[in-house]
Amino acid sequence: MTTTLRLQSCLKRLKLPTVARHAEALAREAEESRQGYLEYLCLLLETEVCQREENQQKARIQQARFPLIKTLDTFDFSAMPSLSKPKILTLAQGEFIDKKENVILIGNSGTGKTHLATAIAHAACRQRKRVRFVHAATLVDELLAAQAEHRLTKVEKQWRQHDLIVIDELGYIPFSKTGAELLFQFCSAFYERASLLVTSNLEFAEWTQIFGNDKLTAAFLDRLTHHAHILLMNGESYRFRQSMKRLESLPNA
Known part of the structure; x- marks a missing residue:
């Protein structure tokens, strides 16, 4: 199994869909800009957090009726x-x-x-x-x-x-x-x-x-x-x- 498939499998099990969507693109950007591993990881997780907060906000507004x-x-x-x-x-x-x-x-x-x-x-x-x-x-x-x-x-x-x-x-x-x-x-x-x-x-x-x-x-x-x-x-x-x-x-x- 390739690294990409292993990563996607882990992210699916961990229920991190936003990370799964952006991991490869952000990895390429990190490599081009010579970002460190921790900086790349932080950016990736921040993307997941922002998306979850946006989804939760939409849900709260919908539930308010x-x-x-x-x-x-x-x-x-x-x-x-x-x-x-x-x-x-x-x-x-x-x-x-x-x-x-x-x-x-x-x-x-x-x-x-x-x-x-x-x-x-x-x-x-x-x-x-x-x-x-x-x-x-x-x-x-x-x-x-x-x-x-x-x-x-x-x-x-x-x-x-x-x-x-x-x-x-x-x-x-x-x-x-x-x-x-x-x-x-x-x-x-x-x-x-x-x-x-x-x-x-x-x-x-x-x-x-x-x-x-x-x-x-x-x-x-x-x-x-x-x-x-x-x-x-x-x-x-x-x-x-x-x-x-x-x-x-x-x-x-």
Whole structure:
């Protein structure tokens, strides 16, 4: 068996596919540039590590289940002058997740809450955080179904494996009494254990409309806001402004 075949066999058994793909090419480059054995080995292994990290990052982003990929470089901060860009950039660095803190984005429909929430969560995926994105109504439906099928404990355990959970559009649809109680129980389980990023079109004083009970609402807000960064995003619809810009750019608009 030739040296090349022996090497490929070993690399396959060791599960080093990137090393297997690049070993010969990098060996030729190393020989031409007179690199030492250790330098060549280091470069080869760094190639494997970089590829694995890239694959893992892609997997984390896929597992987060973002409806669309949004990043901060595509958000128009000039359209929301009351919003602190330095604050958002700081949150995107992920320290709040390490501290088990929450983020709450409150504002009118179309002001970019979901865009920012997705962008911050996407940055967290790149920082090796386990992230999951879900609409509030979808989450409550999942919890209700799990309870009916007697697998609520199993489902909640699966959710608790995440470092950050984005709950989008809380307040658009009111919940049943049981649904509200399950959501309260769900979020309470993450208190000081993981981070929640919540977006809502309702101010806190209106959250009773969601939960239908003053005491439950107060208890929910008490836990959610205890260690939280609260950002207000009220203003003209960001999507409306974007639509108007597109219309103005059309001929004869």
